Amino acid sequence: MKLFIGLGNPGQDYVFNRHNVGFMAVDAIAANHGFSDWRKRFNGLLSEGKLGTERVMLLKPQTFMNASGQSAGEAMRFYKLDPGDVVVFHDELDLAPGKIRVKTGGGVAGHNGLRSMSAHLGNEYVRVRIGIGHPGSTAQVVSYVLKKAPAAEQMLIDAAILNARTHIADIVHGQFQKVMNSLHTHKA
Numbered sequence: 001m002k003l004f005i006g007l008g009n010p011g012q013d014y015v016f017n018r019h020n021v022g023f024m025a026v027d028a029i030a031a032n033h034g035f036s037d038w039r040k041r042f043n044g045l046l047s048e049g050k051l052g053t054e055r056v057m058l059l060k061p062q063t064f065m066n067a068s069g070q071s072a073g074e075a076m077r078f079y080k081l082d083p084g085d086v087v088v089f090h091d092e093l094d095l096a097p098g099k100i101r102v103k104t105g106g107g108v109a110g111h112n113g114l115r116s117m118s119a120h121l122g123n124e125y126v127r128v129r130i131g132i133g134h135p136g137s138t139a140q141v142v143s144y145v146l147k148k149a150p151a152a153e154q155m156l157i158d159a160a161i162l163n164a165r166t167h168i169a170d171i172v173h174g175q176f177q178k179v180m181n182s183l184h185t186h187k188a
Contacts, residue, residue, distance in 0.1 A: 001055045002172055003081055004029065005072050007090040007113040009146075010062040018091055018132040018157075019065060019145040022113075025089040025130060025161050026058045032165060042078065044071040054172045065113040073120030086125040087171060088117055089164075091145060095131025098156030100164050102128050102176045128171065130160050 008014065008023030015023075026047075029035065035049030035058060044061040057079065061071035076086055084104065090113055095101060105124045108114035117125065133153065135144035149157060164171075167179045 001057065001079055001081065001085065002051075003057050003059060003072075003075055003079060003086045005059045005061065005068075005075075005086065005088045005117075007065060007068055007088060007117075008060065009064050010060075014146070016148045016154075017146050018149050021091045021130045021132060021157055021161065022089040023060050024157075025128070025164060026060060028161050028165050029056075029168060030058055033168075042071050042074040044075070046075070051172050052169055056172065065116075067116055068113050069116030069118070069120030072117055076121055083122045083124040084126070084174075086121060087128060088114070088125055089128045089130065090114060091132045092129035093132060093134045093141065093145070095129060095133075096156075097131050097133045097149065097153040098160045099131035100129065100160050102126065102171065102179050104176070126171070126174075126176070128164055130157065130164065132157060 004026055006022035006026035008020035014020055030047045033049055033051060035047040038045040038047050042059065043063055044059050047058040049056060057075065059072065059075050061068035063071050090111065094109065104126050108118055135141060167182060170179045
């Protein structure tokens with residue numbers, strides 16, 4: 001079993017913000033792979049299904065980004081999973097819109113959602129980093145991530161989510177180098 005977690009902020013005010021690309025990614029997986037309806041569980045929204053033969057739980061924490069690890073930790077402990085069974089989809093300032101990187105472990109790079117994840121899960125979970133670009137100034141980061149991307153950027157982000165979804169079986173099976181090789185050659 002795998003636990004896929006999308007990072008974002010709950011509520012209608014945040015739905016299409018750059019910071020919610022993690023929610024967008026797990027929503028796309030649920031919609032395109034016939035997952036169950038979302039239900040309240042673990043202080044979040046949970047959907048379940050299968051990717052190939054692997055049972056996968058999708059989770060959207062409803063605790064806001066800075067405390068999302070609480071929800072994730074509850075789910076991981078309930079299902080008796082190891083951090084390596086957890087895949088976190090999140091926005092990445094240090095990648096241009098349309099770029100994706102997959103890795104296990106590493107630092108949090110100032111991302112409060114990842115900081116919360118690491119505090120509750122340990123550090124060796126898988127990260128699917130979805131590029132949203134950087135505003136150019138650290139002082140602008142908060143307002144930047146909490147706004148909707150312009151249409152041209154959103155098209156690149158949507159293409160990246162679609163591309164990640166096409167590699168979901170490889171992500172489930174831990175074939176990250178294969179995913180990275182394919183994503184590296186992909187043009188959004």
